[in-house]
Amino acid sequence: MAIEYGGTLPARNERYDVAVVEPDARHRMRIGTQLAGAEQFSSIEDLVQHLRTGRPLVAVFGPGLAVPYGFQQVHRLISAYPELGAVFAVEEVTTELLQQALRAGARDAVPVQDAESLGQAVERVGAVLTESSSRVPAIPTARPAPGRLIVVFSTKGGVGKSTIAVNVAVSMARHTSERIALVDADLQFGDVAVLLGIPPQHTVLDAAATADLGDAELLLTMLARHESGLLVLPAPTDPTGAPMLAEEMRSVCRALRLTCSHVVVDMPAQFDEVTLALVEAADDVLLVGGLDIPSVKNLKIGMQALDLAAVAGPKLRLVLNRANTQVKLDVREVEQVLGLRAEFPIPSDIAVPLSVNAGIPVVDHAPRSAATRALDHIATSLLGASDASRGKTKKRRGRRRKGSEERTR
Numbered sequence: 001m002a003i004e005y006g007g008t009l010p011a012r013n014e015r016y017d018v019a020v021v022e023p024d025a026r027h028r029m030r031i032g033t034q035l036a037g038a039e040q041f042s043s044i045e046d047l048v049q050h051l052r053t054g055r056p057l058v059a060v061f062g063p064g065l066a067v068p069y070g071f072q073q074v075h076r077l078i079s080a081y082p083e084l085g086a087v088f089a090v091e092e093v094t095t096e097l098l099q100q101a102l103r104a105g106a107r108d109a110v111p112v113q114d115a116e117s118l119g120q121a122v123e124r125v126g127a128v129l130t131e132s133s134s135r136v137p138a139i140p141t142a143r144p145a146p147g148r149l150i151v152v153f154s155t156k157g158g159v160g161k162s163t164i165a166v167n168v169a170v171s172m173a174r175h176t177s178e179r180i181a182l183v184d185a186d187l188q189f190g191d192v193a194v195l196l197g198i199p200p201q202h203t204v205l206d207a208a209a210t211a212d213l214g215d216a217e218l219l220l221t222m223l224a225r226h227e228s229g230l231l232v233l234p235a236p237t238d239p240t241g242a243p244m245l246a247e248e249m250r251s252v253c254r255a256l257r258l259t260c261s262h263v264v265v266d267m268p269a270q271f272d273e274v275t276l277a278l279v280e281a282a283d284d285v286l287l288v289g290g291l292d293i294p295s296v297k298n299l300k301i302g303m304q305a306l307d308l309a310a311v312a313g314p315k316l317r318l319v320l321n322r323a324n325t326q327v328k329l330d331v332r333e334v335e336q337v338l339g340l341r342a343e344f345p346i347p348s349d350i351a352v353p354l355s356v357n358a359g360i361p362v363v364d365h366a367p368r369s370a371a372t373r374a375l376d377h378i379a380t381s382l383l384g385a386s387d388a389s390r391g392k393t394k395k396r397r398g399r400r401r402k403g404s405e406e407r408t409r
Helices: 025-034 044-048 068-080 095-103 115-134 161-175 192-196 204-213 216-221 246-257 273-281 293-308 331-338 351-358 370-383 386-390 397-408
Strands: 017-021 039-041 057-061 084-090 108-111 148-153 180-184 231-233 262-266 284-290 316-321 344-346
Touching: 017 025, 017 044, 025 039, 025 115, 039 044, 044 068, 057 068, 057 115, 068 084, 068 095, 084 095, 084 115, 095 108, 095 204, 108 115, 115 216, 148 161, 148 246, 148 273, 161 180, 161 192, 161 262, 161 284, 161 370, 180 192, 180 246, 192 231, 204 246, 216 246, 246 262, 246 273, 284 293, 293 331, 316 331, 344 370, 351 370
Parallel strands: 017 039, 017 057, 057 084, 084 108, 148 262, 148 284, 180 231, 180 262, 284 316, 316 344
Antiparallel strands: none
């Protein structure tokens, strides 16, 4: 297909144009009515005759083009027209279809019947295109050095691992203007989206196909954004879905580290290839345990396994949850058994379960609680003093938290 430019598209707004491309007239009109101001075309060839260079364009391709030949055409179009961002509006978004769309160069795929998601996808892609076109090309989007990878791991369920991962990540996002990402690597029963109150649109499985393309900006568009600024990649909503390979998970984290200063990963409480791969790649391993004999025993076994695999060593940093609980087992005894200092003790605090049930991180729900102070300490320790020395700490953090606490009273 030869690409020739001519004519113009009417501007949907001052920043970018929007076009709908779909062979079926009913689908085309249906999508067009959801995107007011969008020009409609029955074929990619028809769209090509109206393209113009130098102007960002979000092209929404309908169900009739979500087929192998359509994906090939879209891929060739995007290669010839870099200012174009593609979105597929399809009857059903499956992992396989999304992967095919992403490999074709599309930036998203949404259900055609979900007008709200379609509008959000168009606006998101339009914003990315506008931002990209305004950049100086010589300036890379990647960081000068990869961000730090922090995995939060436990050898026993029910010790508060996910709650700690979520709150530490939110606190980190509150303390710095750098990008912070949180990845839910518990592919079967991940709770990150629930704990943050974020409905998952794209998951870590979807992101794996994007990471393979090496497009860091595209990957960022797939992450949900928490109001703290934290970027979130939830676990799959279907626990029976296709398994994820260790290298795929490493690719996702590796791609995120190119654009984020810190990537926090909430790990499953099990040993498998994915767990060992991420622990090996991590800069810091937050090992979470509690003040009970089964937890200490499992921690000891887990540490021995990690040491035998030569993947942890000095990266282990012990987080002892509910460390002030009176259960005839104190912190010093746990430290002696494990041979590891409890660097981050977190006190038992009623504010934590209350915040979990509210779907709000405790660092926002109860900013003056003892648990929040302990979690903030972990966050600032992981961030280090670099942001403070550059004066990048967010000034609004205290005001937002104060408002949050007043709402809970």
